[in-house]
Amino acid sequence: MDYDLIIIGSGAAGMTASIYASRYTLKNIVIGDILGGTTTEAHKIYNWPGAPGISGFELMNNMTTHVKESGGEILSDTVIEAGRIEDGYFVVTKRGKRFTAKNILFTSGTKHRHLGIPREDELSGKGVAYCSTCDGPFFKDKVVAVAGGGNSAISAALYLADIASKVYVVCRSADLKGEPLWREELKKRENVTVVYAANITGLEGETQLTHIILDTDFNGSNRIAVDGLFVEIGLLPQTDLAKALGAEINELGYIRVQPDMSTTVPGIYAAGDSTDASNNFHQIVTACAEGAIAADAIYKAKNLG
Numbered sequence: 001m002d003y004d005l006i007i008i009g010s011g012a013a014g015m016t017a018s019i020y021a022s023r024y025t026l027k028n029i030v031i032g033d034i035l036g037g038t039t040t041e042a043h044k045i046y047n048w049p050g051a052p053g054i055s056g057f058e059l060m061n062n063m064t065t066h067v068k069e070s071g072g073e074i075l076s077d078t079v080i081e082a083g084r085i086e087d088g089y090f091v092v093t094k095r096g097k098r099f100t101a102k103n104i105l106f107t108s109g110t111k112h113r114h115l116g117i118p119r120e121d122e123l124s125g126k127g128v129a130y131c132s133t134c135d136g137p138f139f140k141d142k143v144v145a146v147a148g149g150g151n152s153a154i155s156a157a158l159y160l161a162d163i164a165s166k167v168y169v170v171c172r173s174a175d176l177k178g179e180p181l182w183r184e185e186l187k188k189r190e191n192v193t194v195v196y197a198a199n200i201t202g203l204e205g206e207t208q209l210t211h212i213i214l215d216t217d218f219n220g221s222n223r224i225a226v227d228g229l230f231v232e233i234g235l236l237p238q239t240d241l242a243k244a245l246g247a248e249i250n251e252l253g254y255i256r257v258q259p260d261m262s263t264t265v266p267g268i269y270a271a272g273d274s275t276d277a278s279n280n281f282h283q284i285v286t287a288c289a290e291g292a293i294a295a296d297a298i299y300k301a302k303n304l305g
Helices: 012-023 037-041 056-070 132-139 151-161 180-187 240-244 284-304
Strands: 003-008 028-032 073-076 079-085 088-093 098-106 110-112 143-147 166-170 192-195 200-204 211-218 221-225 228-231 235-237 268-270
Touching (some): 003 012, 012 028, 012 037, 012 284, 098 284, 132 151, 132 228, 143 151, 151 180
Parallel strands (some): 028 073
Antiparallel strands (some): 110 235, 200 211, 211 221
């Protein structure tokens, strides 16, 4: 076997699992297309213990450094295939690399949910975006809209309010669903307007987004002129590879795990936002805890099993 443990996904759960695995002298590799995962997109994180107001990029950069200094390997690549071999598993990456290991830990996290409306894909990168911290600076002094009403949407709106001249938050419910502190902070921003009980049903623009279309009138029209639209309506768990290996997936699409982060398949573990662990409380701090628990369980299985 090349490794004791292959970790698929390079977010907080995967990085923490690698740190613990290295301390247990388990030879491990972290494979992920975006080092740090979607956490790197967070403008500010206020609930990470010991570092209030840290950026997602800085936090994950610290974790990456920690992994390397602990002895774990990191590969920036995408696993496209996983399968069984005698006494273990193999994975194949997009760049054609093949690795084997006794255990696989899925920390593949989530991907951005799309609106699923006409021309969304066509105008992606031409006004339609899914990462405020990645693309927000391109909209300095322009008018933008944010689709969503939860914490991710409010956080994006707050960040964009410091860049854009005007921010519309299009919320499909009668009230925002984010944490009270986030909602209160949003109310303080004079250049932010929340459009309640509305859905974005269409997009206009020849080669660049110019308007969003609503299913209800706002200020006498169902069209709002914008230069950009940031879609922040939630995330979808990435579980296809785990499912292909036989891991049980629940009705919401998340990997079912036991308290030790094991799945229904021997040697296959999962941690982080793609699982149903921690009472479905998907946070960086719970992802880290789950990654640590998984590494501990794998170590115990190797030495005590």
